[in-house]
Amino acid sequence: MMKRFAIALVLVLIGLIVAIAVNRSDDATEAHNSGDTEIVSNSRESEDYAATSFAAADSGAGTMSASTLAPALAPTLAQAAQSRPEEATDVASALSPQEERAWRASLPTLESIRRQTAEDTHRTPRAILNAAEKFADLIVSAQTSKVAAREAFRKFQICAEDKDAQWGTTLKALCLANAKAIAQQNPGEFDEEVRTLERNLDPRTAEITQAFDRL
Amino acid sequence: MRNNYLVLSLILAPVLVTMGCSSSTNSTPPDRPGLAALQVECNSSDLADDTDGPFIDPGMSNFDCSGIRTVYNGIRKAEISAQENSNFQKLFGGTNSESVVGFMNQRVHYIVPGTTNFAVRHTDGRREIMPWTREERIVALNAGMAMWLTIKRNAAQFPGMTFTLGRTPIDSTAPTSGVILLGRRFADFPLVDRMETMVHEARHSDCASVNDDLCGHPHSECPSDHELRGIHACDGRGIGPYFTGAVYSKTVGTTCANCSEKEKQIALASSLDSLNRVVNRDRIERGIEQGWVIDRVPGSSPKKHRDDLRTVHSSRKREMGR
Numbered sequence: 292m293m294k295r296f297a298i299a300l301v302l303v304l305i306g307l308i309v310a311i312a313v314n315r316s317d318d319a320t321e322a323h324n325s326g327d328t329e330i331v332s333n334s335r336e337s338e339d340y341a342a343t344s345f346a347a348a349d350s351g352a353g354t355m356s357a358s359t360l361a362p363a364l365a366p367t368l369a370q371a372a373q374s375r376p377e378e379a380t381d382v383a384s385a386l387s388p389q390e391e392r393a394w395r396a397s398l399p400t401l402e403s404i405r406r407q408t409a410e411d412t413h414r415t416p417r418a419i420l421n422a423a424e425k426f427a428d429l430i431v432s433a434q435t436s437k438v439a440a441r442e443a444f445r446k447f448q449i450c451a452e453d454k455d456a457q458w459g460t461t462l463k464a465l466c467l468a469n470a471k472a473i474a475q476q477n478p479g480e481f482d483e484e485v486r487t488l489e490r491n492l493d494p495r496t497a498e499i500t501q502a503f504d505r506l
Numbered sequence: 507m508r509n510n511y512l513v514l515s516l517i518l519a520p521v522l523v524t525m526g527c528s529s530s531t532n533s534t535p536p537d538r539p540g541l542a543a544l545q546v547e548c549n550s551s552d553l554a555d556d557t558d559g560p561f562i563d564p565g566m567s568n569f570d571c572s573g574i575r576t577v578y579n580g581i582r583k584a585e586i587s588a589q590e591n592s593n594f595q596k597l598f599g600g601t602n603s604e605s606v607v608g609f610m611n612q613r614v615h616y617i618v619p620g621t622t623n624f625a626v627r628h629t630d631g632r633r634e635i636m637p638w639t640r641e642e643r644i645v646a647l648n649a650g651m652a653m654w655l656t657i658k659r660n661a662a663q664f665p666g667m668t669f670t671l672g673r674t675p676i677d678s679t680a681p682t683s684g685v686i687l688l689g690r691r692f693a694d695f696p697l698v699d700r701m702e703t704m705v706h707e708a709r710h711s712d713c714a715s716v717n718d719d720l721c722g723h724p725h726s727e728c729p730s731d732h733e734l735r736g737i738h739a740c741d742g743r744g745i746g747p748y749f750t751g752a753v754y755s756k757t758v759g760t761t762c763a764n765c766s767e768k769e770k771q772i773a774l775a776s777s778l779d780s781l782n783r784v785v786n787r788d789r790i791e792r793g794i795e796q797g798w799v800i801d802r803v804p805g806s807s808p809k810k811h812r813d814d815l816r817t818v819h820s821s822r823k824r825e826m827g828r
Contacts, residue, residue: 408734413645413646413739416779420776428768462775506593506752
């Protein structure tokens with residue numbers, strides 16, 4: 292009887308220690324986020340995320356440049372900074388070389404976009420729409436952890452950089468916007484990478500991004 | 507025994523608390539159902555009082571008809587909000603979905619399926635001049651504008667040319683009639699993209715003067731320095747259908763409160779793609795200043811077109827036995 296009671300007591304203690312540790316981690320994350328105007332309570336409805344973050348964007352409270360495209364993604368990313376496990380890794384190594392190759396291969400080439408446009412001149416090529424749907428999955432997954440945010444940022448970074456000029460302007464501009472949106476939700480995490488991206492952007496993508504902001 | 511329960515609850519309580527905390531910190535927020543949940547069927551009571559919406563040709567299948575109703579429902583119910591004095595407001599006359607519905611109702615009056623044969627009557631022949639409209643590749647087309655352009659380009663060769671839908675003549679003296687053709691593949695595209703497509707096609711109904719190059723806002727070949735060079739997929743005149751679609755989609759992608767993340771990404775992609783096709787963007791502001799935003803052929807009113815097409819619709823229903 293005493294032996295069983297001792298085991299039970301030990302289990303209770305372990306349970307309590309774990310519970311306290313988790314709560315502390317939450318508190319720390321909350322405190323970390325308290326300076327971000329776009330972070331809203333988890334209990335709010337998504338409409339409230341939109342209202343809060345757009346209000347912040349409109350009033351210039353965003354931490355990044357005044358792009359209208361990046362703040363647009365803030366509502367669904369707002370939850371991201373709520374609680375994330377701390378894992379030390381940098382953006383460049385967020386994806387393995389194999390993962391990078393697979394990601395590059397999964398993006399539609401300019402050639403395929405041209406082909407689809409020629410077939411149906413009026414419409415946005417299906418390849419671009421499919422890629423956009425895939426980007427949405429990344430945006431949602433970026434909310435789950437800092438590691439996922441880095442992976443998503445790295446993918447958008449690769450796409451926006453387009454070192455081999457493989458993808459069209461539309462896709463690059465969208466990837467840049469998504470990368471900036473993730474950076475905006477992770478203050479201080481990707482600032483240098485975003486600056487480099489914007490500095491090295493090809494002129495056509497830079498021009499479309501500016502035109503979009505003025506639209 | 508009572509002690510055992512006490513011990514068990516003491517063990518379980520912190521474990522359950524811990525599990526609760528874990529689930530709230532690690533779960534992925536699900537993407538919301540978005541506008542796709544607004545699917546409606548043809549003849550749905552939801553749209554029964556839609557007296558200003560377009561007539562749908564009885565030749566349209568119930569499946570495609572439902573697709574169109576869903577697009578209109580999506581346009582109407584998308585919770586969007588544009589800035590005051592924005593391009594959106596200048597184009598649509600307001601800052602929310604209601605203004606877009608108003609814009610559409612002024613420009614889209616009759617929707618026909620991609621299988622439609624726009625027969626042509628003229629003084630000496632029975633030639634079908636627009637067979638290409640029935641090609642599989644055609645997803646959406648402002649047929650009213652295409653008919654007007656066809657007549658304009660062929661009037662000398664075929665005088666007295668008149669288009670008919672079934673046995674009923676259609677007024678094709680201007681591109682403003684608002685007859686839109688939707689191919690079978692239209693339904694394959696995501697809802698948000700279809701919404702943008704309808705706004706784009708609506709803009710083709712605008713015309714300030716039939717002698718003006720801007721009438722109907724026809725597209726042009728992309729220039730040699732454009733990535734779509736050589737393809738007839740650009741707007742060279744600033745505020746045409748691609749610009750209009752880009753403005754609408756941007757507003758959906760950036761402000762839609764009841765869209766899913768997928769829908770917002772698609773809207774942003776559509777907007778950027780459309781904007782990329784506006785090749786003389788320096789003309790945008792000039793166009794707005796010169797009043798090209800809302801233009802209308804003198805004597806051509808949406809009400810007149812709608813009344814004419816109500817007659818066409820009744821006639822078509824009799825022809826089709828529906």
